[in-house]
Amino acid sequence: MPTIPSMIAADYGVMGDILRERALEAPDHPAVIMETGETVTYRQFDALADRVAAALQRDGVAPGEAVAVCALSSIPYAAVFLGGLRAGVAVAPLAPSSTPEAIAGMVADCGAKLFFVDAGVAEAQSPAPIAARTIALDGSAAGEAFEAWLAPEGATPTPVEIGPEHPFNIIYSSGTTGAPKGIVQSHGMRWKHVFRGDAVGYGADAVTLLSTPLYSNTTLVCFFPTLAGGGTVVLMRKFDAGRFLELAERRRMTHAMLVPVQYRRLLAHPDFDRFDLSATRLKFCTSAPFAAELKAEVLKRWPGGLVEYFGMTEGGGTCILMAHEHPDKLHTVGRPAPGHDIRLIDEDGVEVAVGQIGEIVGCSPATMSGYHGQPGKTAEAIWTSPDGRRFVRTGDVGRFDAEGFLTLMDRKKDMIISGGFNIYPSDLEAVVATHPDVLEAAVVGVPSEAWGETPIAFVALKPGAAAGAEAVRAFANERLGKTQRLADLVLVDALPRSHIGKVLKRELRDGWTVKG
Template sequence: MTGPTLAGVIRRHAKDRADHPAVWYDGGTLSYARLGERTDRVAAGLAEARVRPGDRVAVLSRNHPSVLEVLLGAAKLGAVTLPVNWRLAGPEIAYIVDHAEARVLVVGPEFTDTIADIAPGLPRVRTVLGLGTAGRYPSYEDWLAGQPATDPGHQPHPDDVVVQMYTSGTTGRPKGVQLTNAGLLGRMGELCRFWHYDADSVNLVAMPLFHIGGTGAALLSLLPGATTVLLPEVDPVRIARTITEQRVTNVFLVPTVIQSLLDTPGAGDWSSLRVILYGASPISDTVLRRAMDRFGCDFVHLYGITECGGSVSQLEPRYHDPENRPDLLRSCGRPLPWNEVLVADPDTSEPVAAGRVGEILVRSPQNMLGYWRQDAATAEAFTADGYFRTGDAGYFDRDGFLYLHDRIKDMIVSGAENVYPAEIENVIAGHPDVADVAVIGVPHERWGETPKALVVPRPGAAIDPAELLEFCRRHLAGFKCPTSVDTVKTLPRNPSGKLLKHELREPYWAGKARRVN
């Protein structure tokens, strides 16, 4: 099999587009030649640290050029980059880094204390490097300067894993999604054509690189040799200013950020924008109409999932037609040409008729290789004929447009972050005053939905909601913590003991057309 690889792309652009800006960050610019040299040094340094092809290299940092340097440098060596969600709590980070068997960890200055606290849980990590002013650990820049700018010459295969991203699971343990060169880049040339990315694009990446939406967006400008404008994190005021000052042409945003931009005082100059890609959570008709009026560029709605390498379907600009086809504004569009998408009975995996709700299944060359070190979970995730079970419920209309309806898997999407109730329930169940617990998603005007905990107290005990929330914060990332707690006498269960969460959710979602907000 042939096709582009991360190592091959940066090697080519370092020669053919040597002087073109590759990455802009905080007022400074790396050319493709300079990026090529620095990634050679990364590869040399990783080799000196005894990193071998297939080993994992972890990065815990807000968006920074070094994250891309590690990604590309590791790829030149045949190693796999693990971008860690910096919003997680210390124990969660420790589990992920150790489970991935990472040999090297690059850490941003804000997170060095976290790494120091969890260091006993990272026995496999041999080298820790600090970015910026992270003085607790050896400096990444000093380490880089001490390496030879010599490409190791490893020739990767399109089927080699290059990125491992962790996504939470319904069992409460995160799973490492293995993404290959082919899965990430094999169809990206067509995506660039669909979404107006070319060598002259200026692509803003503000979404975190630990998400497929962040890394995928960065690769959309890397593949054609365009410029990536990188922001450390989502800041609507800074996004608006940067679009204006850097003449940004392309950007991927989640709906909550689009809404924040609309509500940010002061007008930006949006005239440079070609297209806004949006997705990761549903958008309201009102926000979408306002955005189309305000920004005056093409809009593309994407439905995707990490295990499917990013995008599954798209609602093209021509179907963003509030006057003639307002119904399509709530659609996820049609599957991308190379994706085979079925809506199937969740029990039999047999396709259901148009208009009927079922589980969305995807067979695609973009699909993950599998979950790292979790063969049983990988087997369970795919049907016998190779379709990935997304866990999302939806339906096709008669014209082949896909609509999301609900979630087969018990997942909450809060502000584009995936939150699995099982993780929260596992923590709350450990509280000494809790006899039983269920966590559900309830509507939220800004975040789409947020977790609510329904708690049965132990006999003689009383639940203090504020104290229970503080208990959660000590064990979970902030975005996973419930925003409300209700005490109940009992929780509904079927004869086998399974929680009937649809009964718990019903009062909060009654009257809503979709059971995702």
């Protein structure tokens, strides 16, 4: 196990300072490598972050304000993130798969003065104008060229005092309709991820291969700890199983973060067992239900340990399953992380006994500051314990066993997790309902070999309406983000409801059959 770097052992540190320290210690060590081979050393990365920070200050972006980024992973993207942090600016990384209207709404919501994009995103969001000044990370015609926008070589920013309560980033959790929720994560919260990362070997010899996007919290919980430890991050712009395996072998990958559907696709690759993955120390998984049988196959066929994280972008509490140490607990998501208090409560907010099922709530130093500009939504997400401590409600239900391992039973909310991304049925239902022939709609998630889960809709038409199922589905999919699109749409006479009028989604889900 590598020696713990002094700054990471501290109670609190700033990522911009850590990057500077690594640049002084090992200036020529690779910091970020793109899958194409493009490489930036710690000296170069530190200087690039300085130029970004200086340019932000030049343009009047003050500490605590935000910039937005919507692009595929790249070295300039990473530099904007680190440079923004060094200037005390909150970074809002947005999903390129969102609709143009959603992207415009999120940029406006976070109050970003600058919007960093690439050509692909610019083309996709063109119908919805963005008020912020646009910078093209890839030098395309999408906006001002990134290289021209940067402060001159050798520029350094005015030092900024950054406390643990200051905003680090704003991650938007959902939504193509209504007001999206911007999860504000503080520097103090992110530091807890860095501190925790040292225990899993993020030293200077670490090589972390990341194929999930930089706008995802799933990626960031490995990205920043790797850099803080002085290791190397290898970034893929898009996931491809064969390409991932080639990079893992060639770069001697030691760490990786993957969502369950990616593990399934990798193990299903016909040449998986031919690749040399012996350098792997640990593989991580989060963001979606991870089947016990899939965990077992990963442990059997892939060298190195397997760690599953269960938690929320909002933070609160995290469970960790060291699957390689507890092969008899693969049906669980592990035990609460050190310093994390996770409890189960009933519908009345009262804690349940061990062995009983309840909603999962968590409290820890790694907790969001709140939903940006939405105090009401923030309050709804909090459960206060009898002793006055604030816990984040997960919306999931589970059960602890006698040894303290947590088993997920179901999701209290109807959230769908497809390919590692959260999809909220209410967003999709609202879009479907805008079709002039639709009376009401309900969306549920069903199992999918490709994505883990996929959304389907059940629709009741207005009396006398004659729209076909495929026509309604096409109408909705034209208005939904790529990760939200409906895999199927079924016309029904009426939606089944309980005696109090609640739609019985379980009946819909259980009664659905694959077409063809």
